[in-house]
Structure formats: C-alpha cells, structure tokens
Amino acid sequence: MTGRCSNKSAWKKTIYLLLAAGTALLIAACSSGDTQGTASQDSQQTYDWAIVLVSSKTADALNATKDVPKYNGDISQETVESKPREGCVYLLLKLEIQKQASGAANFEWKKLSIQDSSGNSYQRMENDTFLETFGYSRIKSTDLTLGKNEGFVCFEIKKESAAGGLELIYEDPQGENRIKIQ
Amino acid sequence: MRKKAVKIIAVVLAALAGIAALLILSGALVRPTASSLEKMTEVPRYDVLEWQYDRETEILADYAQGGHTFENPYVITDPYDMNPCSALMIYETASPGSVRVTVQGDDAYSTYSYTVDISGTHCEIPVIGLYAGRENTVLLESGEGTTALAIQTEPLPADFQTIVLEKSVPEKMEPGITLTIACFNDSYTALLDSRGEVRGFLSNRNMAHGTSIILLKNGNMMATGDEFKQIPYNMASLWEFNWLGKVLREYEIPNAVHHGISELPNGDILAVSNGVDIFAKKSREDAVIIIDRATGAVKKEYDFCKILDDTRAPYSHFELDIKNQPAVDWMHANAAIYDQATNSIIVSSPIQSQVVSIDADTSSINWILGPPEGYEGNSARLQQYLLTPEGSGFEWQWGQHDPEILPDFDNDPNTMDILLFDNGQNRSFYKETALLPEDNYSRAVQYRIHLNEKTVEQIWEYGKERGVECYASYLGDADYLDATGNRLIAFGGQLRENGEPTDNIIGGVFGKVVTNSRVCEVTGSGEDVFEISICDNAYTSSAETYQAERIPLFSAASFKCKLGEEKGERLGESYKCAQSDMDAPKLFIGKLGVDFDDLHVEGGRLVATGAFQYDGQTYLLGKVVMTFTSPANTYVYETVNSLNGIFFFSLDLSELESGTYQISVAGGVREGNDTQNGKMMQGNVKTGYKVTVG
Numbered sequence: 001m002t003g004r005c006s007n008k009s010a011w012k013k014t015i016y017l018l019l020a021a022g023t024a025l026l027i028a029a030c031s032s033g034d035t036q037g038t039a040s041q042d043s044q045q046t047y048d049w050a051i052v053l054v055s056s057k058t059a060d061a062l063n064a065t066k067d068v069p070k071y072n073g074d075i076s077q078e079t080v081e082s083k084p085r086e087g088c089v090y091l092l093l094k095l096e097i098q099k100q101a102s103g104a105a106n107f108e109w110k111k112l113s114i115q116d117s118s119g120n121s122y123q124r125m126e127n128d129t130f131l132e133t134f135g136y137s138r139i140k141s142t143d144l145t146l147g148k149n150e151g152f153v154c155f156e157i158k159k160e161s162a163a164g165g166l167e168l169i170y171e172d173p174q175g176e177n178r179i180k181i182q
Numbered sequence: 183m184r185k186k187a188v189k190i191i192a193v194v195l196a197a198l199a200g201i202a203a204l205l206i207l208s209g210a211l212v213r214p215t216a217s218s219l220e221k222m223t224e225v226p227r228y229d230v231l232e233w234q235y236d237r238e239t240e241i242l243a244d245y246a247q248g249g250h251t252f253e254n255p256y257v258i259t260d261p262y263d264m265n266p267c268s269a270l271m272i273y274e275t276a277s278p279g280s281v282r283v284t285v286q287g288d289d290a291y292s293t294y295s296y297t298v299d300i301s302g303t304h305c306e307i308p309v310i311g312l313y314a315g316r317e318n319t320v321l322l323e324s325g326e327g328t329t330a331l332a333i334q335t336e337p338l339p340a341d342f343q344t345i346v347l348e349k350s351v352p353e354k355m356e357p358g359i360t361l362t363i364a365c366f367n368d369s370y371t372a373l374l375d376s377r378g379e380v381r382g383f384l385s386n387r388n389m390a391h392g393t394s395i396i397l398l399k400n401g402n403m404m405a406t407g408d409e410f411k412q413i414p415y416n417m418a419s420l421w422e423f424n425w426l427g428k429v430l431r432e433y434e435i436p437n438a439v440h441h442g443i444s445e446l447p448n449g450d451i452l453a454v455s456n457g458v459d460i461f462a463k464k465s466r467e468d469a470v471i472i473i474d475r476a477t478g479a480v481k482k483e484y485d486f487c488k489i490l491d492d493t494r495a496p497y498s499h500f501e502l503d504i505k506n507q508p509a510v511d512w513m514h515a516n517a518a519i520y521d522q523a524t525n526s527i528i529v530s531s532p533i534q535s536q537v538v539s540i541d542a543d544t545s546s547i548n549w550i551l552g553p554p555e556g557y558e559g560n561s562a563r564l565q566q567y568l569l570t571p572e573g574s575g576f577e578w579q580w581g582q583h584d585p586e587i588l589p590d591f592d593n594d595p596n597t598m599d600i601l602l603f604d605n606g607q608n609r610s611f612y613k614e615t616a617l618l619p620e621d622n623y624s625r626a627v628q629y630r631i632h633l634n635e636k637t638v639e640q641i642w643e644y645g646k647e648r649g650v651e652c653y654a655s656y657l658g659d660a661d662y663l664d665a666t667g668n669r670l671i672a673f674g675g676q677l678r679e680n681g682e683p684t685d686n687i688i689g690g691v692f693g694k695v696v697t698n699s700r701v702c703e704v705t706g707s708g709e710d711v712f713e714i715s716i717c718d719n720a721y722t723s724s725a726e727t728y729q730a731e732r733i734p735l736f737s738a739a740s741f742k743c744k745l746g747e748e749k750g751e752r753l754g755e756s757y758k759c760a761q762s763d764m765d766a767p768k769l770f771i772g773k774l775g776v777d778f779d780d781l782h783v784e785g786g787r788l789v790a791t792g793a794f795q796y797d798g799q800t801y802l803l804g805k806v807v808m809t810f811t812s813p814a815n816t817y818v819y820e821t822v823n824s825l826n827g828i829f830f831f832s833l834d835l836s837e838l839e840s841g842t843y844q845i846s847v848a849g850g851v852r853e854g855n856d857t858q859n860g861k862m863m864q865g866n867v868k869t870g871y872k873v874t875v876g
Binding site: 066068069070071072073075076080097099101102103126127129130132133140141142145146148164178 | 235240241244246248258259260266288315334335336337338339341348439501504608692694720721722796799800801802825826851853855
C-alpha cells in the first residue's frame, strides 16, 4: 500500500509539476516587460520655488559607450569619458523645481548651493552640458522663469565632502530652503 | 500500474497541448485584460503647436503679475525651447513707436541692431543673436530712453561641433549672418557671426537638417519639421518658423521631403521628395513635388523614373552595400529650383552627375548638364539633351549640389548662368578611372549655358586650387551673394578616416567616419574673405555642413504675431501607415526587443520611431508591423521600414474602434547584407505601452 501510495503521490507530483510548469510558461509568454518605480515627492507650499530632490549620486567619472551599428548587425563602440578635477567627484542631483505662483522672482542658480558638514560650499558647475552625453537630461543653467523644471544638475565637490552630511540650500525670497542629501 | 500512469500522463499532456493550442488559436495569449492594460504606460500626448500655445499662455500669466515697464521689462530666454540664443522681452508702454534693439558684439561687425515697431501699449520685443554661454549686453532705445540689460544664455552643448575661425575680413563680407545647416540629427544647425561665433542654434536636432532652410518672402523661415519618415533626413513635414522658435505653420507632407526646398513665385513650395510609398515604387529620392501653400496639399508630382533613366548606373559612393535593396537610390535628387523666364524646373542628381532642366508643365527635358559617359542602352534617348562644352578650362561637375540660377550677367536672354557646388566624387563614370579621394578636389563652379545652341562654358571656379584640403565627397553648397557679388561656399562633407580623406559616405552617415566641413566666402576674384573650419571633437564625429546661407539676422515680419494671439496652424495631410494583410501573431516569442526613439500621440495620430533589435543588437530590418490589441479588437499595421532595425510609423487613430489597446511590434531582422536571403530572426514583442481611443 505504502508503495502504491507513494507511487501515486509521485505521479501526482509529476502531474502537478507539469501543470505548474505549463501554467508558468503560459504566464511567462503573456507577461509584459519592465516595471518602473516612482519617487515620492513632498509638496512645499511656503517657498516661491518648490524643490524636490528626486535622487542623488556621486561619480568619479562619467562614461558613455556609443554603439555605432552597421546594417549587418556588427557594432563598433566609441567611448567618451568626463572626469572631475583631481581630488573631486561629480555630485549629480536629479531635481524638480517648480514655480509656486505667477509673478514670483526667477529661480537663480547663484542662490543654490551645496554645503558639506565642514561648511564647504559648492555652486552648480558653470557648464554641465556634458551630462546629456551621458544620458542625464539636465535642467538649463539660465535662471528659471516658469513652470516645472525637471532634470539633473552637476556639482564638482571634494571627495571628502561626498562622505555624507551634504545639504542642498536655496536662498528663496520666502526664506532659506534646506534639503538634506542622503 | 505503469501503463495506467503513462496513460494518465499522456492524457494530461494531450489536454495541456489541446488547451495551449486553443489558447494560441484563439489569440488569448496576446489579448490583454483590463488588469494587464492597467499596468501599461499610456502613450504620451505631445503636439508642438499645442505646447507652444500653452507656453505662451503660461508666459502671459506670469508676466501679468509683474508690472513691467521699459526700464524693467520681463525677460525670458529661449521662450519656446528651440533657440537658446534668443530671448523675449515684454513690457507695457504709454508711448508706442519703434524700439531699437542692439545686441552688443565683440566688434562693430558682430554687433546686431534692428528695429521693432510697437503699435499698441503692450510691447513684445524679440531678441535674436545672443552669444551662447555669456552674459550678453542688450540695449533698448525708444522714445522712453535707453535701457541696458544683461541676458545670460546657456553654454553650447558639449557635443556641439567645434568651429574654428580661419579668416575674417568683415568689411569685405556680405552683410548678414551665416546659417550653417546640419545634415544629420546628431549635429546642430547654427547661426554664426563674422568671427565664427555662435549667435543662434536649433536645440531640436530632429528639425532642420539635411534639407535647405529658406527665408520666405513673408519674412518667415522654412525648414523641415521633426518627424521622420525615413532615415537619415526624409522628414514628414515642413515648419514655417521664426528665430524665437515659434512654429507658425506646419505643412504635413505624405511623400516626405529631403535635401531641397524653394519658394515659387506664387508662394507654393517646390520640394525634393519621394513617391508616397517608396517601397511599392522600389526607388527613393527621385520625385519633385509642389506643395500648395494655402492648403498644404501636394498638388503636383514629377516622377523622374519616367523622365530620366533609373537603370543608368554610374560608379558612386552613395549606395549601401546591401543586396536586394527594397528602394534603390539611383538618383538621390538633391535640389529643385524654378526658372520663371523659361517656366522650367532645374533638378540636381548627384549620383547621375546630372543637372536637368524640364518644362514645368509637360515634364519634357530641355537640357542635361553633365558628363557624357554612360548614355548607352536605355539612356541613349537622353543623349540628345546633353549640353556640349565649349571654351577653355572646361571641366564637368561630379556628384554636385545646389545649382543656383545667377543674375543675367551678360544681358543675353539666350544664356543662363548657373552656380553649383561640384563635389567631384570619383570624377569618372567608371570605377576603373575614378580619382582617389587623396587626389581629388571640390569647387564652386559657374557655368554659362547657351540655351539655343545647347552648349555650355565654364565662367568661374573656386576650390580646385586648394586640392584635397577642401575635398568634400558629399554635401555642400555654393551661393551667389547679391550685395557684394561674393560667393559663399560650403565644402560640406569632408570625410576623414584617421585624418586621411575617404569617400566612405555610408560610414559618415552612420558615424563610423568623421565628417568635417569648411565654409568660405570668396570675392569674384577669388579672394578669401571669411573662412571657418567645422570639426569633430571628443563628443561628436558629426561636423558636416549640409548647406550654408547668408541671411539677415532679423526679419520684422516674422514676429508680427503676439503671444497668445495665434496658435500655429497645421496644414496638409500626414503620411499614414496602411493595415497589413499579415495575421496578428498569437504568441510573444523570440529574443526581440524594441527601443522607441519617439512615441507620441499628436492630435488624432500616433507617431513612432523605433528600432527593432535581436538579442540587444541591431540588424538589417526584414519587416516590422505594429499590432494594436484590445480585449475586443486586433489591428495590424505596416510600418515604414529602414536600416538597422529602424522603422517609422504614423497611424490615424480614428481607424480603430474605441477602446484601450496594447501596443506590440512584430516582425523580423535579417543577418548579413541581403534583404531577402539573410537569415531571418523573427518574433513579437510587447512594448509596455497602450493607447486609448475615443
């Protein structure tokens, strides 16, 4: 009996496995592609310009490999690299900067800075257009006049500053807006 | 027992196979459910005309809060996100009149001044010609006094082509600003001053490339829009715009346009084009069309397959190295101009090294300017139209660009002077006698055609003496400048591999070979009064110049329309992809993926540019269809197929029943260089996008 039972059980298991595998195959065949995450955003009503720090990252260098395809499928690759000055890293911030009321003063980049825990202060790089080459859509560097502005901006900061305790500071007409950079 | 078990397994497997077969046959495996549709991303809606109008409304709302005056105007740089070297000033005034705007330059010749007439109390002042990446000084002068403003602009993009000023004698130059037109969408169309400094550029690189940009009689500019129908520059629309970037009118062109546009005396547009379906026609870039300016409709089409000989096969470097090409580029028409004196259309074919004059009404050939080799067999009937050279120093043009009818210098109605850019590619009809690129040269050349005698003489040339330094296998332009009599010449496509000249045009198109360029302005006596070299850098290998023009910086008529007064107008009819007779795939299979470069809904139309890839790599495209599946309906549509897995798509959404549709792409790519016999790797892939209709 035990033998029979165990045999039955084995066959059942096999059948279940087959069914499960079949179902999994069907599900896999019907399943769609990638999922995308969204970042949470806080609303900031008290400032002329609401600033949301969507993400941040530091990089010793930025690299991009451009695939140059041939029509037979061959691909030759060209690499472009951008490095910060010696002893520095790039700090890339993805920001959403939105004007809160019509007629308010422009958003001025000279009023935006990064401060580390030792009091070192950094301004946005004067020319960070290279970000686009590396796939980071950037916010333009002229004063912002209107609407919602989304994208990356780049700071060149000392390596030791990148260790932690960084804050993004904007001297808003309504008061200083400080955002901790995690 | 075992037998029984085997039977059970067999039954279960058979049942499974049956269920699977039923599922496959019913199409249930690709049919979305309400919950699966929920997870997909809706195709974004974007319409440049709507966006610009909304932007104007937003600017006006912001401006309204400020109480701006002549002394304290509202300033917004690059108001339409099109030209980062532009700005718009707005203020209210009690004393209408004219305002003199001066953009301070580095010297008197690079300082630009123009006048804006103000008819009411609300003033909108366009500021054009700012330097990039600088704090510019702009002066406003009016009855209210003088206001000096500092306007900061964006730096040039890192991948902007490098511009080196080689020579500038501004007092001998034609007035105006130099417009350099990109050929491909990875370099920039720009405005350059007499010092070679950038004073404007189009940040939207999909627009205004690979086709002439013209100043219309109404003061507006016209260039191609930003929707592709085929690589690398067949564009589905023309935009009438101003240098602030406002699109005033969009003309949708189902045939697509490329290379050349010109304005006819009645305002209609003459354009180099294709048959509407270049794959059904089996050839491309061999049509000329007339676009009705009032309606945008294509009102006349000249098919050069019927006028010339599409089997004539000179040795050229334009052809792709692929077998069984779906659409042969035998002509590569690159210019069409109208001659009112003779009611003729003059068309340039660089592959055939022919400049052809046809009667605008009957399409009959008047004459052919070009070397006489290769007119046997089917081409023999064309021999009678060939012009006979006369005079000393005569040389034929090869692979030419941009013929232009010159003023009547000899006061003889029986002659026609033509200036063109002679690229010189091969300088032979035959491969065996072709000139190597390192021995070759390009030049601007002026011919005088004796219309009655059917003869031609060479009057003037520039460039041959500079040898390979100025050799440009492809692209280029030569313009006569009316005020000075100078010539502006673009040595447009200087292909260089490891610094050495090459004729590898296809490598240049795909970015495997560096393309540099050189723009010169020379006097009638050949004195070089302006020269810039445009070079690759670490961020770009594309530094070509399709054409160069000298234009006035400011055209008051182009800025008559105030913010919020008028939304850009859309005319004509876009190309639309047809339903396919292919059955919709029943399974998602294969290692295929799709990468969209553009996917949006514009009005009632879904527009896409994508690349179909196999295992992450691009290949020669076999065929691609787009499938739209809702729980109730399925539609399969053809796309416009191209190279490297690239396809283009335009669908009138009103053809679909109301509902939400999952978008998938099916088809196959081919290994190797044979469009028919290469190994096909096919499949069907969900894009993750949906579109809602109704």
